[in-house]
Amino acid sequence: MTKITYITHEDKSYTVEVQNGLTVMEGAVQNDIPGIDADCGGGMACATCHVYVEEKWLDKIPKAEEAEVDMIDMAYEPKKNSRLSCQLIVSDELEGLTVTTPAQQS
Numbered sequence: 001m002t003k004i005t006y007i008t009h010e011d012k013s014y015t016v017e018v019q020n021g022l023t024v025m026e027g028a029v030q031n032d033i034p035g036i037d038a039d040c041g042g043g044m045a046c047a048t049c050h051v052y053v054e055e056k057w058l059d060k061i062p063k064a065e066e067a068e069v070d071m072i073d074m075a076y077e078p079k080k081n082s083r084l085s086c087q088l089i090v091s092d093e094l095e096g097l098t099v100t101t102p103a104q105q106s
């Protein structure tokens with residue numbers, strides 16, 4: 001289990017334990033955390049699991065593949081720290097990861 005913190009655009013913070021091997025998106029859905037819709041269920045086809053990754057984590061998580069980058073372009077207000085949370089696999093290395101959800105999902 002790994003602690004992940006989700007912060008909404010309204011600055012509400014949720015810290016939960018997520019089972020390793022699940023995605024950051026699945027951790028949010030399983031814990032009823034608002035702000036991540038995940039309409040396609042993790043198939044990288046919707047961009048409604050878009051999150052902003054806290055800057056200090058950007059070097060510690062695997063880089064986004066081209067298909068993810070293309071999909072992020074369709075997300076609501078993408079930034080340079082944007083990721084699709086369905087592509088972030090939870091592991092011990094992500095202990096303490098903090099992501100913020102955008103004001104809306106596209």
Ligand code: FES
Nearest residue numbers: 040042044047086
């Ligand atoms: S859940 Fe659809 S792209 Fe992540």
